[in-house]
Amino acid sequence: MKVKRKISTSGKYSKVINLPRVYLKSLGWRENQLLELELDIKGKRIIIKDAKKK
DSSP, rough: OOOOOOOOHHHHTTEOOOOOOOOOOOHHTTTOOOOOEEETTTTTEEEEEOOOOO
8 A cells, every 4th residue: 555645844853754554553563662764875765664672
C-alpha cells in the first residue's frame, strides 16, 4: 500500500512525518519503541528498522 505524507515542523529544528497506523500494526511497532534510521543518499531514501538490542 502506498500513501503520501507531508513533512511537518515540530519545534525549531525537527521535522515530523506521520506514519499510517496500519503500517505500525503490521510491523508490530509501538509507542516509545527504539528505532534505527539509516540514510541512503545515493538511493535518496531513509530506511527505518527496529533497533535490536545487542
